[in-house]
Amino acid sequence: MRMRLFFFFCWILLTGSLLAQDQDSLITGRSLSELVASKSIFQLIGEVKVNGNKKTKEYIILRETPFKKGDRIPAGNLDKLLELAKQQVMNTLLFVDVNVYVAAKKGNVVLINIDVKERWYFFPLPYFRLVDRNFNQWWVEQKRSLERVNYGLKFIQNNVSGRNDNLDIWFINGYTQQFTVRYDRPFIDRKLKQGLNVGVIRATQKELNYATGNNKQLFSRQDYIVRKFTRVDLTYSYRPDVRNRHYFRVAYNNEEVADTILKLNPLYFPGGVTRFQYVDFNYQYKYYNVDYIPYPTKGFQLEASLYKRGTTKNTNLWLTSARAVYAKPISKNSFLHLEGLGILKLPFNNVYFNQRLIGYGFNQMRGLEYNVVDGVAAGILKTSVHKKIFGFILRNPFPSKTHDKIPIRFFLKAYGDLGYGYNSNPISSNTLNNKLLRTWGLGLDIVSIYDFVFKIEYSFNQLGRNGLYLQSRNDF
Secondary structure, eight states: OHHHHHHHHHHHHHHHHHHHHTHHHHHHOOOHHHHHHGGGSEEEEEEEEEESOSSSOHHHHHTTSSOOTTOEEEGGGHHHHHHHHHHHHHTTTOEEEEEEEEEEEETTEEEEEEEEEEOOOEEEEEEEEEOSSSHHIIIIISTTOGGGEEEEEEEEEOSTTSSSOEEEEEEEEESEEEEEEEEEESOOSTTSOEEEEEEEEEEEESEEEEEEETTEEEEEEOSSOOEEEEEEEEEEEEOSSSSEEEEEEEEEEEEEEOHHHHHHOTTSSGGGOSEEEEEEEEEEEEEEEESOTTSOSSEEEEEEEEEEEOSSTTTOEEEEEEEEEEEEEEETTEEEEEEEEEEEEESOOOOGGGOOOBTBTTBOOTTOTTOOBOSSEEEEEEEEEEEEEEEEEEEOSSOOSSSSEEEEEEEEEEEEEEEEEEOSSOOTTOTTTTSEEEEEEEEEEEEETTTEEEEEEEEEETTSOEEEEEEEOOOO
16 A cells, blocks of 8 residues: 555556646647757847836846847747746736736847836735635534634734745734734745745744544634643745746744543644654745746646654654646637646554644645545546636726726636545544545636635535535645
């Protein structure tokens, strides 16, 4: 079984690597032979001018373009490179609209303009968020309880210095009492390749998911604090080009639970302790080559990580994971979306703190929103066919140079998911372990500015259950 899981995980990584090799031709729409043949005629980039960037530094924008002043571009490639530049500037998530075009042409010399409309960067916003894994779990199983809601105030200052750096300060109350400070500086060097991210989180709560039974989370709620958590982390990032990103993180974690939790589940923490302190290390690789990261309709994305927790026998955990997304246009208004995920944890053991698997974060199957699968290894394959049925521009009734229009698009989709979660010592009531899981359904996706993606899905599963599910999250 372990060997089969290992080969399955390697297959996901290998497939992602092979797909990545063909992405230049996918984005440009030209084969390698066509690109070579087109190099007989060149156009010279005489100037690249940026307009509309009141706060964002010009070099932050120019870093994302596949050309610069003085470049000789094969004439047949220019239109494709202009479109690629628009996609990559939009994927900085700094702008609500980007337009890249030839402003003037003198012989074989072209002058290019990049017009941008900046987002609002400062958000002193009220915070209101459900703590459950998805909306349906809160609405149906938790009966819309306001005790399972976090609320507060968050100060978000994006693009602080115009270099795409971000400062977050959160004051959260409700289900979790939390204070967070985080600063992200993606570029700290002149070559714009290295960055730093530092954060501090302090949180407490009176309810805790202490175990899983009947394929569902089990919770214990008390009148006193049952969990305290402190985390300090530092991340170094390296971005050699616009598509590849590397992250190296080290963090100190201090978690403490009440004796009540260990009475309910003696195997909640490794070693059966109430206080768990550990240092963890994480390497993460990301590859982006798509038209729009929050909702890709063309291209390929890959995210892979290697995680190491602790330096002692009790704290030791190795975790490797990968997630790949491939979107291929079928026609002008439709595309195929494939997504594969793989997770492997070592060593295999039944400590609950190490067991979360399917049903958390991105590792969800559509149609199993009410269920979770614990274990040490998992694989998920998602297939969807999307078709844009209509879209429109919502005009802003209030005068605004940057937000004068709000585009809204609607996509109809049909989908099917396959998954498998392995547990070396499953609990008898958790019947979804160690078997092939299947779900399918129809849905409608609504996409707009500020990375807004809202999903309405009607799903079926192999348990004979079906229902309407609502999601508000990005695909990557």
